[in-house]
Amino acid sequence: MTAGDAEDSGIAPPGDPGTSIADLRAEPVAPAPPAVVVDRFPNAAALLGRYAQWLAGAGTVRGLLGPREVPRLWERHILNSVALAELLPPDVRLVDIGTGAGLPGLAVACVRPDVQVDLVESLLRRTDYLAEVVSDLGLADRVRVIRGRAEDSAVVDAVGSTAFVTARAVAPLDRLVRWSFPLLRPGGSLLALKGSTAERELTENRTALRRLRAEVVGVEECGEGLVDPLTRVVHLIRR
Numbered sequence: 027m028t029a030g031d032a033e034d035s036g037i038a039p040p041g042d043p044g045t046s047i048a049d050l051r052a053e054p055v056a057p058a059p060p061a062v063v064v065d066r067f068p069n070a071a072a073l074l075g076r077y078a079q080w081l082a083g084a085g086t087v088r089g090l091l092g093p094r095e096v097p098r099l100w101e102r103h104i105l106n107s108v109a110l111a112e113l114l115p116p117d118v119r120l121v122d123i124g125t126g127a128g129l130p131g132l133a134v135a136c137v138r139p140d141v142q143v144d145l146v147e148s149l150l151r152r153t154d155y156l157a158e159v160v161s162d163l164g165l166a167d168r169v170r171v172i173r174g175r176a177e178d179s180a181v182v183d184a185v186g187s188t189a190f191v192t193a194r195a196v197a198p199l200d201r202l203v204r205w206s207f208p209l210l211r212p213g214g215s216l217l218a219l220k221g222s223t224a225e226r227e228l229t230e231n232r233t234a235l236r237r238l239r240a241e242v243v244g245v246e247e248c249g250e251g252l253v254d255p256l257t258r259v260v261h262l263i264r265r
């Protein structure tokens with residue numbers, strides 16, 4: 027029996043006898059921000075907390091994030107993304123391709139008021155969600171939501187010539203380079219969050235990267251004292 031069946035029949039659903047249908051349907055609540063968030067980002071902690079609740083709540087209800095991710099929302103998702111801000115100089119624009127629920131781009135925007143962020147996502151359901159979140163967080167003056175595939179010419183026209191492209195859990199490295207380099211101005215950087223596969227992907231794609239005129243800066247680790255494990259970023263420059 028599903029909760030819906032139970033409601034229709036008026037019969038109490040299986041599970042905790044004290045749990046009402048309303049409780050079962052309540053949106054998951056985000057865990058409180060870890061102390062390090064308040065220490066490191068005193069001016070952005072409330073904003074990050076609000077974003078965390080969007081991820082845990084509407085994000086899980088609408089299928090952008092698995093419910094099992096909620097307990098590890100901060101370390102695995104938000105702080106893993108926020109750490110990337112260390113690699114950004116002041117006053118830049120970044121384009122986050124395949125942003126999904128806004129990771130890493132929107133998390134970075136929360137802690138870096140000097141940075142403009144374009145969130146590129148191909149699925150309408152996700153861009154609708156992102157537009158609501160960006161508006162609710164009061165970030166619409168410097169965060170744009172663009173629906174389309176990163177490699178589409180309309181997207182290149184809308185967000186091209188940027189200094190930074192970011193991507194997390196979107197595609198293998200060679201494909202990311204093909205999608206992101208047309209968006210970068212010469213000398214611009216692709217920052218690809220790759221975790222434990224970073225070195226292997228660099229090695230496996232060495233020939234393709236040379237052909238695509240990518241200069242390999244290397245694997246950068248960031249988030250010391252903020253997140254464990256550290257965020258691992260493949261840094262490539264468009265020649």
Ligand SMILES: C[S@@+](CC[C@H](N)C(=O)[O-])C[C@H]1O[C@@H](n2cnc3c(N)ncnc32)[C@H](O)[C@@H]1O
Nearest residue numbers: 124125126129147148149174175176194195196
């Ligand atoms: C696995 S999710 C990762 C989302 C987010 N970056 C994260 O780390 O949670 C990959 C996302 O990339 C989007 N996507 C895949 N290919 C894309 C493309 N070529 N252009 C734009 N978005 C793309 C998908 O729709 C999906 O939302």
